[in-house]
Every structure is written in structure tokens, then in C-alpha cells.
Amino acid sequence: MEHTLRLGILGGGQLGRMSALAAARLGISVVIFTPEDHSPASLVAADTVVATYDDEGALQRFAGMVDVISYEFENIPVETVAFLKKLKPVYPDERLLEVSQDRVAEKSFLNAIDIPTARWAAPKTPEEALKHLEEWGVDSCIFKTVRFGYDGKGQARYTGNTNIETLWTQFNSSPLIMEEVVDFDCEISVIVARDQNKNMVVYGPMLNEHKNHILARTVVPAGINAALAEESIKLIKKLADQIDLTGVLTLELFVTKDGRLLANEIAPRTHNSGHWSIDACAVSQFENHVRCVCGLPVGAPERHSDVEMLNLIGDEALKIAPYYDEPGACVHLYGKTEVREGRKMGHVTRLREQTQPL
Numbered sequence: 001m002e003h004t005l006r007l008g009i010l011g012g013g014q015l016g017r018m019s020a021l022a023a024a025r026l027g028i029s030v031v032i033f034t035p036e037d038h039s040p041a042s043l044v045a046a047d048t049v050v051a052t053y054d055d056e057g058a059l060q061r062f063a064g065m066v067d068v069i070s071y072e073f074e075n076i077p078v079e080t081v082a083f084l085k086k087l088k089p090v091y092p093d094e095r096l097l098e099v100s101q102d103r104v105a106e107k108s109f110l111n112a113i114d115i116p117t118a119r120w121a122a123p124k125t126p127e128e129a130l131k132h133l134e135e136w137g138v139d140s141c142i143f144k145t146v147r148f149g150y151d152g153k154g155q156a157r158y159t160g161n162t163n164i165e166t167l168w169t170q171f172n173s174s175p176l177i178m179e180e181v182v183d184f185d186c187e188i189s190v191i192v193a194r195d196q197n198k199n200m201v202v203y204g205p206m207l208n209e210h211k212n213h214i215l216a217r218t219v220v221p222a223g224i225n226a227a228l229a230e231e232s233i234k235l236i237k238k239l240a241d242q243i244d245l246t247g248v249l250t251l252e253l254f255v256t257k258d259g260r261l262l263a264n265e266i267a268p269r270t271h272n273s274g275h276w277s278i279d280a281c282a283v284s285q286f287e288n289h290v291r292c293v294c295g296l297p298v299g300a301p302e303r304h305s306d307v308e309m310l311n312l313i314g315d316e317a318l319k320i321a322p323y324y325d326e327p328g329a330c331v332h333l334y335g336k337t338e339v340r341e342g343r344k345m346g347h348v349t350r351l352r353e354q355t356q357p358l
């Protein structure tokens with residue numbers, strides 16, 4: 001007798017949780033691999049393997065429990081994926097992980113396929129950084145660690161008044177990238193899902209507002225002009241084709257004051273700015289992630305409402321009572337018991353009457 005399809009997900013956070021919930025609806029059972037006990041995803045999954053990402057015995061056991069494997073965050077070691085790939089299919093391919101884990105690889109790849117980014121360089125010393133600033137004819141920039149940066153972590157802004165040596169030492173010798181400061185009008189993102197027959201659909205663009213570098217609010221439609229919206233969709237489709245994506249990826253972009261799009265970051269996965277799709281679309285980003293990696297056809301993401309998505313960060317999750325009474329408000333909590341500053345505890349999607357279908 002045929003058994004139920006089993007999907008393994010590396011990572012136990014809220015993205016894994018929402019993917020597992022979407023999988024359950026399709027009759028697919030999920031096994032989570034995470035170093036964390038009682039992770040948000042394992043609370044709703046069929047099974048969990050708790051072990052570190054380099055525990056080959058545990059990885060082997062995990063691979064034996066599933067038919068196909070994916071991941072829900074980008075800091076999974078590439079070696080873990082390479083090891084698992086010998087045992088079961090893993091999507092998206094580790095090439096996408098390599099590109100999105102390393103800002104130099106990411107920007108080089110984007111630029112090589114003609115997706116514009118802010119001007120950037122990878123200086124080895126403060127002197128080299130100053131030389132680049134001089135060449136660029138500017139006196140400020142943003143330094144970011146090449147690896148393991150997210151939500152503004154591993155970032156510092158340099159202006160002419162900063163002591164560059166002091167700024168440099170705060171990064172403890174981590175390799176750095178420097179970027180020109182973008183004078184942006186707003187920040188947007190687009191999400192693509194591409195299946196094993198190379199069919200793809202796009203969510204967005206979404207308008208994103210950050211507080212303390214963490215996404216606070218997403219609005220759809222984004223309210224940007226139609227040509228830029230179309231261009232953002234064209235760019236992410238090109239990216240998905242060029243990397244031969246199976247699964248979901250997200251592209252974050254700046255809309256500059258002079259009306260250009262500059263790519264900021266690739267996330268090799270579902271994204272916080274697409275959470276609204278659970279409540280406002282026939283097929284959410286999470287369901288499409290599950291569909292694509294499991295060999296099912298990607299589903300049309302048609303949106304039936306306009307939306308505002310509010311993240312519940314830290315103790316905002318303790319003040320949600322009014323949302324339960326608000327018509328059109330959909331409350332999502334991630335099952336995290338400990339409230340910490342800056343921690344994503346849940347989100348609320350507010351459905352509004354639709355004004356335009358994009």
C-alpha cells in the first residue's frame with residue numbers, strides 16, 4: 001500500500017511551522033530536524049529529530065523517515081544539505097543556499113545576471129574601505145558581515161564622523177562587505193514559487209516597513225507604480241530561472257527616490273513579507289513551497305483581498321486582545337512560550353476589500 005508522502009524540513013522556526021500546517025492540509029506529513037527542543041514547527045509536525053546539523057547519525061535517521069527534504073532558514077550548513085542529498089532529494093538545491101549565505105556571492109550572482117544592487121565592495125582593511133569611498137565620491141556607507149547577518153544584525157553605518165578603525169574592530173575580524181547607502185523611497189519584496197516542471201507564480205510586490213531593522217508591517221498592493229511592480233516580477237522570475245529553483249525564494253529590493261529598483265537580499269525560502277498569503281490567497285506561499293518541493297504543481301496565488309500584515313514582536317504578542325474582535329483580522333501565534341525583545345512571536349493579517357488584483 002502506498003504511504004503518505006513525508007516531507008523533512010531542516011529548521012524548527014515559524015516558517016517551518018506554517019509549512020507543516022500547509023502540508024498537513026495536503027495530506028503530507030512533516031518531520032522537523034532542529035537542534036531546539038519544543039520548536040514552533042515541531043509542535044505541529046508529525047515527528048521531530050532533535051540534533052545538531054553536523055550529527056551525521058541523526059541526519060541519516062532523519063533521511064530515512066522522509067521522502068523529500070527542504071529547509072526553512074538560510075543558515076543551514078551547506079555540508080548538511082550536501083550530506084542529505086546523497087540520501088534523499090533536497091530542494092531548493094544547495095547552490096541557492098551558498099549564494100544567499102554569503103553577501104559577496106549573492107551580490108556577484110545578482111550582478112552577473114544583470115540584477116542591479118547598490119554599489120558594493122569587499123575591502124580587506126579599513127584603508128581599502130576608505131579608498132573605495134573616495135573612488136565612489138561619497139563619505140558614508142554600510143558595513144555588513146559577509147555571512148550570518150539578518151534583521152540588521154552584523155551591520156554598522158559609517159559616516160565621515162565615525163572612527164573607521166573602531167568600527168572595524170567591532171566586527172571581530174569577520175569578513176566584511178561595504179555598500180553605498182541607498183536613498184530609498186521604500187522597500188519592497190517579491191516571492192516566487194517554481195515547481196519541478198519549471199512553472200512559476202509570483203506573490204507581490206509587497207511594501208515592507210521595518211522597525212529596528214525587523215519587518216514590522218507589510219502592505220499589499222504595494223502602491224508603487226505599475227512599471228516598477230512589473231519590473232520586480234520580471235527580476236525575480238529571471239533569478240528563479242537562472243538558479244533553476246525548485247521551491248520558493250524571496251527577493252528584497254529598494255525602490256530608490258529616483259525610481260530605480262536595487263536588489264538588497266535573497267532569502268532562499270518563504271518570507272515574513274508573504275505571511276498574508278495564508279489568509280488572502282487561494283494558495284499560500286507555504287502551500288506552494290510544499291507543493292513545489294514535493295513534486296506537485298505550483299498553485300495560482302490569486303489574492304482575494306487587500307491586506308495589511310502586522311508582525312507581533314516581543315511583548316506586542318501580549319496585547320492582541322483587540323484583534324480577536326476585529327472583523328477581517330486573522331491572528332497567528334507561533335507557539336513560542338518565552339517572550340524576548342525583538343523575537344517574532346506571531347503576526348496579524350488584516351483583510352481589506354480588494355482594490356486591484358496584483
Ligand code: AMP
Nearest residue numbers: 118142150151152179180181182213265
Ligand atoms: P539587510 O540585513 O541587508 O536586509 O538590511 C536590513 C535593513 O537595513 C534593510 O531592510 C534596510 O532598511 C537597511 N539597509 C540595508 N542596506 C542598506 C543600504 N545599502 N542602504 C540603505 N539602507 C540599507
